[in-house]
Amino acid sequence: MRLLLVEDNGPLRLLVAGALRGAGFTVDAVNTVSDGEEAMAVTRYDGVVLDLGLPDRDGMELLETTRRRGLSTPILLLTARDDAPSVVAGLNGGADDYLRKPFDMDELIARIRALLRRPTASVSPVLQEGNVELDAAARRVRIAGHALDLSRRETAALELLMRRPGTVISKPVLEDTLYGFGEEVSSNAVEVLIHRLRRKLASIGADIEIHTLRGIGYLLAGRRT
Template sequence: MRVLIIEDSRELAGLIGHALKRAGMDVDFVGLADEARLAVQAVQYSAIVLDLGLPDADGFAVLDQLRKRHDPTPVLILSSRSALGDRVNGLDRGASDYMIKPFAMAELIARLRALMQRPPEIPSPIFAMGNVTFEAGSRRATVGGNTFTIPARESELLEVFLKRGGKVLAHDVLDAVVFGGKHDHSSNAIEVYVHRLRRLLAEAGADVEIHTIRGVGYLMKPGMAARATAQA
């Protein structure tokens, strides 16, 4: 069992490492986010202990990069940030556990052991176009890396648009996705939800566009800004 400790305090990292080694674990230390990125690319760890207050980046950036790579390594956030919002944010972004400093070393060891005994998680598929991503499992949508709120119906539309990547989607296909083939809604319901999705994406700064293909359906593709960036 090899554990990576990402902690900028050498003293605290040393104390944690000594305790984990006594518990039978191998330990590596890094104090910067950039060092952490290199370490996880070189070694498959059994678990990671992650501090959020790193000198060169927020620890959440390290977590985000891991999960974007579909790396299922258990991550235990160990932070002095005790606010409920921070804890919820950490778990929503893919952390396996969250502990607040100060902490009991015995509890940290017990939680790490529990994480490493779990069967490996199967990463949820992530669909993307331009600066828009959608994680199917958590139903989390982002624009430019920032999470934005999207209602359930619009969320279903966004997922299928991104999943089908640049293909024209017929009206009846979208109807089946959003309403499950039921016919208890108005005939223009899809048009209404597509309009709402367009507005939500535009307000969030998305660089994709949804085009109406007359008599056929709809097409999502990168907008002019995204194409200009790709050609630069």
């Protein structure tokens, strides 16, 4: 799952982005409303963490622009504004939740996961294909009831494929999902990751597998017999 973090406080932005990545999310972090608008114009996000006090404009403008575009992306407001009218304005303006600064990082992560579990969110909480179950919120994978240890990016790749079973996912789409802005990606990074993920699935008896369509992309389907 890919998140957009819009926060102008540099140390806090690094801290929050690092914690979210540690919790299994891919994170793009920017520090202005303008950068947030540009990011959302070219990338589909599963959720947004939005500060209100930004240097170029009020974060409410990004919230309002997102809703005017008809996007239902879950948005959590981070705000130092502790007066009730500001909170009410944010929620009435289309925010899904808010958290006052200073905040507990575990609570922030829990609130984001709760938003992504909601039926109206862009993701479903639990995916099932064959004997493979992926809990998208908890970032846990089980095969026939047995836990499978996957890295953050392996889990993200499997989630994308399980959300579109039988559909070819191109290499560029996988790269966009797995890597944030500014991250260096080697030319064979996706191939190496898929090879590793395919081997792990087979090692524990998954009855689905990832098929490679050379020059086109990857497809999740039942294991060939």
